[in-house]
Amino acid sequence: MTTERYSGAELVVKALSALNVKYLFGYPGGTVLDIYDALFKQQDVEHILVRHEQAATHMADGFARATGEVGVVLATSGPGATNCITGIATAYMDSIPMVVLSGQVPTGLIGDDAFQETDIVGCSRPIIKHSFNCRDIAEIPNIIAKAFYIASTGRPGPVVIELPKDLLMPGQSAEFSMTTEISIRSYNPTVKGHHRQIKKAVQAISQAQRLVIYSGGGVIIANAAELLQVLVEKLNAPITNTLMGLGGISGLHDNFIGMLGMHGSLEANKAMAHADVILALGARFDDRVTNNVKKFCPNATIVHVDIDPTSISKTINAHIPVVGLVDIVIKQLLTELEATDFSVNEKDNQDWWQQIEQWRKVKSIGYENEVKGSKIKPQRVIEAMYQATNGEAYVCSDVGQHQMFAAQYYPFAKPRQWINSGGLGTMGFGLPAAMGVKMAFPDSHVICITGDGSIQMNIQELSTCLQYNLSVVIISLNNRSLGMVRQWQDMVYGGRHSSSYMESLPDFVKLAEAYGHVGIQINSLNELDEKLTKAFAIKNKLVFVDVLVDEKEHVYPMQIRTGAIDEMWIKKGVKA
Amino acid sequence: MRRILAILLENEAGSLSRIVGLFSQRAFNIESLTVAPTEDASLSRITIVTKGDDKILEQIVKQVNKLIDVLKVTDLTERQHVEREILLIKVLAMNDKSRTEVMRITDIFRGAIIDIGKQVYTIQLTGDAEKINAFISTLGNETEIIESVRSGCVGIARGEKALRVK
Numbered sequence A: 001m002t003t004e005r006y007s008g009a010e011l012v013v014k015a016l017s018a019l020n021v022k023y024l025f026g027y028p029g030g031t032v033l034d035i036y037d038a039l040f041k042q043q044d045v046e047h048i049l050v051r052h053e054q055a056a057t058h059m060a061d062g063f064a065r066a067t068g069e070v071g072v073v074l075a076t077s078g079p080g081a082t083n084c085i086t087g088i089a090t091a092y093m094d095s096i097p098m099v100v101l102s103g104q105v106p107t108g109l110i111g112d113d114a115f116q117e118t119d120i121v122g123c124s125r126p127i128i129k130h131s132f133n134c135r136d137i138a139e140i141p142n143i144i145a146k147a148f149y150i151a152s153t154g155r156p157g158p159v160v161i162e163l164p165k166d167l168l169m170p171g172q173s174a175e176f177s178m179t180t181e182i183s184i185r186s187y188n189p190t191v192k193g194h195h196r197q198i199k200k201a202v203q204a205i206s207q208a209q210r211l212v213i214y215s216g217g218g219v220i221i222a223n224a225a226e227l228l229q230v231l232v233e234k235l236n237a238p239i240t241n242t243l244m245g246l247g248g249i250s251g252l253h254d255n256f257i258g259m260l261g262m263h264g265s266l267e268a269n270k271a272m273a274h275a276d277v278i279l280a281l282g283a284r285f286d287d288r289v290t291n292n293v294k295k296f297c298p299n300a301t302i303v304h305v306d307i308d309p310t311s312i313s314k315t316i317n318a319h320i321p322v323v324g325l326v327d328i329v330i331k332q333l334l335t336e337l338e339a340t341d342f343s344v345n346e347k348d349n350q351d352w353w354q355q356i357e358q359w360r361k362v363k364s365i366g367y368e369n370e371v372k373g374s375k376i377k378p379q380r381v382i383e384a385m386y387q388a389t390n391g392e393a394y395v396c397s398d399v400g401q402h403q404m405f406a407a408q409y410y411p412f413a414k415p416r417q418w419i420n421s422g423g424l425g426t427m428g429f430g431l432p433a434a435m436g437v438k439m440a441f442p443d444s445h446v447i448c449i450t451g452d453g454s455i456q457m458n459i460q461e462l463s464t465c466l467q468y469n470l471s472v473v474i475i476s477l478n479n480r481s482l483g484m485v486r487q488w489q490d491m492v493y494g495g496r497h498s499s500s501y502m503e504s505l506p507d508f509v510k511l512a513e514a515y516g517h518v519g520i521q522i523n524s525l526n527e528l529d530e531k532l533t534k535a536f537a538i539k540n541k542l543v544f545v546d547v548l549v550d551e552k553e554h555v556y557p558m559q560i561r562t563g564a565i566d567e568m569w570i571k572k573g574v575k576a
Numbered sequence B: 001m002r003r004i005l006a007i008l009l010e011n012e013a014g015s016l017s018r019i020v021g022l023f024s025q026r027a028f029n030i031e032s033l034t035v036a037p038t039e040d041a042s043l044s045r046i047t048i049v050t051k052g053d054d055k056i057l058e059q060i061v062k063q064v065n066k067l068i069d070v071l072k073v074t075d076l077t078e079r080q081h082v083e084r085e086i087l088l089i090k091v092l093a094m095n096d097k098s099r100t101e102v103m104r105i106t107d108i109f110r111g112a113i114i115d116i117g118k119q120v121y122t123i124q125l126t127g128d129a130e131k132i133n134a135f136i137s138t139l140g141n142e143t144e145i146i147e148s149v150r151s152g153c154v155g156i157a158r159g160e161k162a163l164r165v166k
């Protein structure tokens, strides 16, 4: 029995180390200086110093998405904490396990508008899974343990812990005691699907003539990809992924019919529209998928599997709801299929696939190759990037046209390979997320696919990359504009390009060099493959590849607003 | 449709703000809200009166349940229940005629005059929302209402059914 006593700051660090936290992404300031002092005196937890707290949250987020572990952030009170808001919201929307430790002014000053006081628990309340105010030093380790438990179980999400400075300072001390068996009486997520619902689901699936599996981020989070493939093959069903679900099934699998939704493939959206049974696995029918909910798949029986009951029948009514962890439910479905001697109805299945092949033939994911001397097509860059990395890179995206092109043209073979801000659509996410991934997998190719707009939202992190030798490959599809905004202005706002140009762009090559990295510019097609290959061959150096692409290119296909899921523009002026 | 939700949650700093925040964040309606600790001091009980169709109510119940602090949620309006509210109301009682009239109405509604001033009576009344509304409007026809305060609804299921932990 140890009776050693520790300061609150030391308890924080001891708790993190007991929870096997390797990296803490953060930025120092007045209220957390005691934690920084405690970090200085130990080796277990490495602190990664970013250049802006938002980047710390995205870095922790990228780390969490790639590894499945909890990403941990440390920020000071006031501006440090509020700078984390965008990153917390990003993690919340995509269900990413994250714990944010925020400093707070000393307990006695709370409420006085003290220097650097903001009510971070209040500010973050709508964008967190849960939050804690610490008011007793002895409770610090247990609060941290609970935060990790809540962040990583059920439907994962960010948890904020507010730590007032007086609890961290050497003045107070307590013994270190942390429960390993956490139980919270008011928090017991359902993990197993109800057996009656499983039976109903299998009945619907067995009777289906035109079944579609629609899977989302839940499959990635639950590490259910392998089981999903077994299910897909057992049913010989077409499968579509959401933007968050890409990699849940290999993008090269025969049954994969592409991403669905706003910029999904025609065959995916058509299959959904014509399905008689939709099996939704860890997806949430959000508006970027459904298009007009009133016109959404009127003839389909919807089986909806999700860990979060609020996701079920929120936007689209589920006929057969199943609450549970996706991997466990898939196992249950497989067992029940086995028990009921399920076999594919060959005739129906063939007819269905023949129909799908017709839609596939349209080749909705396609672009017109450049004519001699014209600018590089952005889609072509993604294809080259795929070739240069054997399709094995982690691809971390920013937000805009480049994000959609990457989702469409880089088939992801594995889960967690595609990392993007799907729910919040946070420009500035890409670079720090890629840095977090590189931290976790230093020997893998980690790409940040970005645009001239997005990259400037966290460009300062090039400095962090140098400090920690994070050799990310940044590929910027430089179209000299806020391309996605411009596209909408072309299509919906009569071509009036209000503030969608990026005038006075920096020289990105020089900028990269100024930060101590390698910069490469590509501006003609004949040097694309060669220069990209070269960029990926450079070891231990961050490479910034600035590719000048055709600024007139639009992302197609694209759903027609207020239409049904399968009402789409296939290319400029052409409807499906 | 009017619904009465009963919620049992951890009696901790910030719990109430999570509930109130959830309702405003998701544009759910709150007609009234009452909160107080229960006989088990670690728990609070909230009664919320809200409006919404079945689909909205299903979301409200699920979203409230999803809050980490919440142990139990139930829609009391789904089955037989009792609801009560308390009203304190101050009215003008200037002369004998209006005093007698105010007392008569109070008697009929089984209220009680709990305080008197030189020209005012303060009356207490308990009942469901309908009864209280009727009382206020009857009084208002007879004399001038100076001030009133309603507790908001509290409710409980009839019979054996109970909202409790374990």
Ligand SMILES: Cc1ncc(C[n+]2csc(CCOP(=O)(O)OP(=O)(O)O)c2C)c(N)n1
Pocket (backbone or CB within 6 Å): A398, A399, A400, A401, A402, A403, A425, A426, A427, A428, A450, A451, A452, A453, A454, A455, A477, A479, A481, A482, A483, A484, A485
């Ligand atoms: C923080 C933030 N602000 C604004 C937006 C709205 N928005 C979405 S895409 C986009 C343009 C992105 O430009 P760029 O990064 O150059 O990518 P491109 O579309 O040109 O490929 C904007 C402004 C956003 N998603 N995030």
Ligand SMILES: [Mg+2]
Pocket (backbone or CB within 6 Å): A400, A451, A452, A453, A477, A478, A479, A480, A481, A482, A483
């Ligand atoms: Mg751009």
